[in-house]
Amino acid sequence: MSKRFLAPVFAMVGGLVLAFSANADPVDEELVIDDIPMVTRAAAPEGHPFDEVLSGWLFREAETRETEADSFANPGMLAVERGADIWNTVEGSAGKSCASCHDDAATSMKSVGAQYPKWDAEAKRPINIELQIDKCRVENMGAEPYKFDAEGQVALTSYIKHQSLGTPVKMDLSDGELQDWWEKGKELYYTRTGQLNFACASCHEDSMGKYIRADHLSQGQANGFPTYRFNTGGMVSLHNRFRGCIRDTRAEMPKAFSDELMALEVYVTWRGTGLSVETPAVRQ
């Protein structure tokens, strides 16, 4: 096709997008995965800026929503299956696998992922699933901690969080000093970064439901992480996403699992209180 013919086609696409942009509400649909109904809308906890917390699933295109709703079609389930293999594989000097102590994850890890981050009394800081895995590997298995975003770290985290599929997110902020970290995370959520001068809240609170280019801005919830993303064709961990968002403001990125990003994880996870864990969610 010549450029002369293509031009009107692109013009039409542009026009359609403009038309769609006018109707930018999250969809009013039910999400059921493996016969488990997901809570995608929940009354917000006290002190939340919104009345209702909304799963990012409600903001995605129909094809993306359908892919997440069908575990056979969801490419993120490959990471979950890989995580199951790792769960049962002996590693480290102690000759143990995860299963050596925790047996069947379907029982021992049920609903666990919905309660993290928790307070790590020894380290005196919050601990998420990734760091809890590392702690087990080092202290109990005699294995090396994972490098950030190592394939095994993302797969095992996905597998463990998937055992909470459908369970509403519920952290215990009275655990240790989590409340202080929540405060710190809240401050960061509203702090503008980078040359573009955006805070998390600029997009996910002030502009929620609107479009940035083709991207429908959600509340930026953490309940589906790690998620499968079509545009990179792979899994994306929560701290990878945090870093990506901060990079997009043209700022230096904090390190994964740094104090800043752990505080942000505590606060952002709390903002999704009541939403079902959807790991592995599917995004565009």
Place this chain on the structure above:
Amino acid sequence: MKPGVWGSAAVALLVANMAYAAEVAPNDVKVEDGTVAQSLTGNPGDPEMGAKALANRGLGNCLACHAVSALESEQFHGDVAPPLDGVADRWQPEQLRAIVVDAKKVFGPESVMPGFYSLEVGINVRKDLVGKPILTAQQVEDVVAYLSTLKEGD
């Protein structure tokens, strides 16, 4: 040396300085009553270049948030902020310049719009961008020149 020689040397120096100083540095731009009265460069903006800077994702990327019907060949216009159709009917060029330079000085500190010629930015700016505005002074003038063509009223 004769005083006249000194005099012409001083004039030459002054002219050279004026040429250099014609471009206003980001920290020297005065936003007054929602306007920046003077061109940042002393040169007129080029609307064609302005349309390119406005659409380019690495420059203005204005379409991320604003729709512009005249640029419908560009895919995916955002709706975070008002469409720019007819923007020249609503604002004078001096006001448009102020908004592009630093919208927070026009609409207030809560505005989400970045300041495209401002160094009052967020924390932890990427190292290679420290002290640099998003657009050059001439790009701001070009964008303002393009925006000034977006009229619906006639």
